[in-house]
Structures are given as C-alpha cells and as structure tokens.
Amino acid sequence: MSTLNLDLSNYRDLLKQYIRTQDETALYQAEQFSKLSMQQNISPEEIINVHIQALQDLYPDLPEGIESSMNFLLEAMISYGLAYQEFQSLREKQLALKSEISVAANMQQTLLTTVKPEVEGLDIGAISVPANQMNGDYHHFVQNNQNTLGIAIADVIGKGIPAALAMSMIKYSMDSFPENRMDPCTILESLNRVVERNVDPSMFITMFYGLYKPETSKFYYSSAGHEPGFYYNAREDKFEEIEARGIVLGVTRDTEYQQYEKTIHPEDMIILLTDGVTECRQGDRFIESEEVLDVIKTYMHLPAQQLVDQVYKHFERLQDFHLRDDFTLIILRKQV
Amino acid sequence: MNLDINVVDKESVAVVALAGEIDAFTAPKLKEALLPLTKQAGNIVEVNLENVSYMDSTGLGVFVSALKSTKENNSELKLVQLQDRVLRLFEITGLTDIINIDSTVRGGS
Numbered sequence: 001m002s003t004l005n006l007d008l009s010n011y012r013d014l015l016k017q018y019i020r021t022q023d024e025t026a027l028y029q030a031e032q033f034s035k036l037s038m039q040q041n042i043s044p045e046e047i048i049n050v051h052i053q054a055l056q057d058l059y060p061d062l063p064e065g066i067e068s069s070m071n072f073l074l075e076a077m078i079s080y081g082l083a084y085q086e087f088q089s090l091r092e093k094q095l096a097l098k099s100e101i102s103v104a105a106n107m108q109q110t111l112l113t114t115v116k117p118e119v120e121g122l123d124i125g126a127i128s129v130p131a132n133q134m135n136g137d138y139h140h141f142v143q144n145n146q147n148t149l150g151i152a153i154a155d156v157i158g159k160g161i162p163a164a165l166a167m168s169m170i171k172y173s174m175d176s177f178p179e180n181r182m183d184p185c186t187i188l189e190s191l192n193r194v195v196e197r198n199v200d201p202s203m204f205i206t207m208f209y210g211l212y213k214p215e216t217s218k219f220y221y222s223s224a225g226h227e228p229g230f231y232y233n234a235r236e237d238k239f240e241e242i243e244a245r246g247i248v249l250g251v252t253r254d255t256e257y258q259q260y261e262k263t264i265h266p267e268d269m270i271i272l273l274t275d276g277v278t279e280c281r282q283g284d285r286f287i288e289s290e291e292v293l294d295v296i297k298t299y300m301h302l303p304a305q306q307l308v309d310q311v312y313k314h315f316e317r318l319q320d321f322h323l324r325d326d327f328t329l330i331i332l333r334k335q336v
Numbered sequence: 337m338n339l340d341i342n343v344v345d346k347e348s349v350a351v352v353a354l355a356g357e358i359d360a361f362t363a364p365k366l367k368e369a370l371l372p373l374t375k376q377a378g379n380i381v382e383v384n385l386e387n388v389s390y391m392d393s394t395g396l397g398v399f400v401s402a403l404k405s406t407k408e409n410n411s412e413l414k415l416v417q418l419q420d421r422v423l424r425l426f427e428i429t430g431l432t433d434i435i436n437i438d439s440t441v442r443g444g445s
Binding site: 155157200201202203204206224225226227228245246247248251252275325 | 367392393394396397398400401404405428429430431433434
C-alpha cells in the first residue's frame, strides 16, 4: 500500500476505488486523509475542492446541477474552515497560558515552602493540597532561638492566581517581623494593617496563629476569622472546638486581636485546618464537623504525619478525588 | 447550581432576594447586581438570604466589598433571614460584628 499523499491523484484514486468496490479500506484511507489534512492545516473547503476536481476527472459528463451543487457546498463549508483555524490558534494560546501558570505554580511552591520542624516532645503532621494548580491555603512553621514554635495557617478568600499572590505578600511580611514580637495577637494586628492597605476590597484573608512554648507546655493563639480548629483532650478522650474570636484580616483598620492560651498535656492534640476540610461535600451533602473528628479518631493511633495523610486520603476518596477547595490539615501532638 | 437574583428597587429601599448557591461561579453575578445599589446615597440595601443554601468565602468577599461601598457612598447594607450554615460563616469570620445581620428569623426549611 502506498503512503498517503495529500494530493489530487491520490484522492481521486481513493474515490474511484471506493465507488467501484464499496471497500472499507478505501473508507479508512479517506479517514486517514482527513486526519492528515487537519495536521497540515488544510481547510474543509479545500478538500471539497479536491473532491470536485476528482469527480470531474472520473465523470467528465457530470450533470451540471451536480457540479453547481458541489460549488454550493464548498461555499457553505468556508465558515467551518475559519472556525477550525480559530480553534487552532486558541489551542496554541491555551498551551502557552498553561505553561505560564505552571511556572507560576512552581514559583509559588518554592516561595512558600515551609519545613516541618523537629521540636522535642512534639509530634507534628502537616498536609496541604491545592484544589487547582495554585494553592490559596498557606501554612508556615516558625522556629526561633528560644525553641518556641510558631504556626500560621491561613486561607485567602478568592482563589487562583490573585489569592496566591496575596499569600506571598503575607509570607514576606511575616518574615520581616522581629523575633521578639512574635505574639500571636501582635502578628495578626501587623498583618491586618498590611492586608488592609494592599488588597482589593473583595479579597481578605483568614488566619490562625499559634505559638507553642515547650518549656511551659503552653499554647498561645489568636484567630482572624479562621475556621476553628480542635483540641483533643487525651485524659478525657474528648474533642473540643478551639474558640477564638476575631475578624478576618484586611477588612477593618486598627483591629485588635484577642490572645488565648491553653496548657497542653501529654497525648493531647491541636488540630488546625482550613475550610477545605470542613466544607467537604459528598454529592449534595455537607460533611459535618463530627465526621471530620470521627475520621481523625479512626487514625489517631498513627504518628501525626501518617494521621493527616490518612485523613486527607479519606476525604479525597469521599469527593471522588476531586477537591472543591484547597485542603490543609495540621496536627500537633504532645509526646509523653 | 445556580443563583437567582431578584431585585425590587423602590424609593430608598432595595430588596435583593437571592435563591440558590453563592460560590466562585455565581459571586461575580451577585457583585454586579449588588454594588450599583450600594452606590446610591441614602439607599438601604436589604439582602434576603432565606433561599441561599450554600455560600463559600467568595460570597463573603462580595458582601465585604458591598459593605465598604456603603461606607463610601453613605448607603446601608442589611442581611436578613440567613440559613444556619450561611450565618455560621459570618460568625466565624467575625463579620457579624461589622455587617448588619438580622438573624432573628432564620431561612431554610
């Protein structure tokens, strides 16, 4: 079998073969011909043109009406040809955009990477998975000289690229705060001023900031409108909501945030999350927070990192592996 | 899921009745309907959320920018008949402190 050529004689031969034999192979060749034509950017009207010429070669006495009708068809196909050209150019543009976004996503990954610290007496698990290419959730561990551990968990309202850019802003502001001003309420108050001045009115950020001091086993925290986390009291085997009031960052100027504290006992856990966890949906049904806690309970015997990984896998499965929202879960467990 | 927006703009009071879900897809449409109403000085914009079964944080963003616009334009924003799930979102984010929310009558079935 000769290789397929995009020329008139080839098309004519194929057509002839098909008209005579009604042979499937000729039909198959016609299909290949059309695919090849697309690859070579040959428009539909050009193929019809080839068809007309082939017909004229095969049937020199073609009734005039048929010939005119073919010219008519050719005109009718012109718009399809144009639409196809447009489609091609959009597809190229889309590919270019896609690669730009993935460059941006990689950049964000690099910028916002946080290292899960080793803190003596503390078992830490953290997972953060974006729903789309770019993550609007953010978490960050800050370990300083006095061996204290700061944890920020935040969610930018608004998704995609603008949210990701806002996150970078938060990260750099936090890096610039002096170490001796790392109280949760102070941090939120400073960040609030940054966000309020810089962000467009429909965008704001929820954040929970916690500070753990190992020598006293005290956990200090403040919340700027963030989804409440949970505290697991091991002695009573009970979960409770970590209550902390405070308005989201970026809405009012000069907001003051209240600071709370809690003493953590061995085997107790602090569970921090974003609303991507509590707003999980199964079909049309929302997951209640008790169900989140039930899942945590199921895997509670595992080390913290395995625990958060398993909880994530559970909800990923539940939503048919399609996250609607960015998902971040951090668990700290005080070791004996 | 969709969002139906029904605006009755009478003299000095605009009642905006919403039905459906407010999320990243429907929020722009809500913003488009709501913001112009807040730009008329002296206007009271009352948003009825009785039939809003779901709202995500993008929806909060729309109400925050509407609120900011009322401050700039001397108008008023009021939210009424929120369903529990939606009200919870305003409570968690502390926005109940700055947005006028009448939650004495709850929406939903």
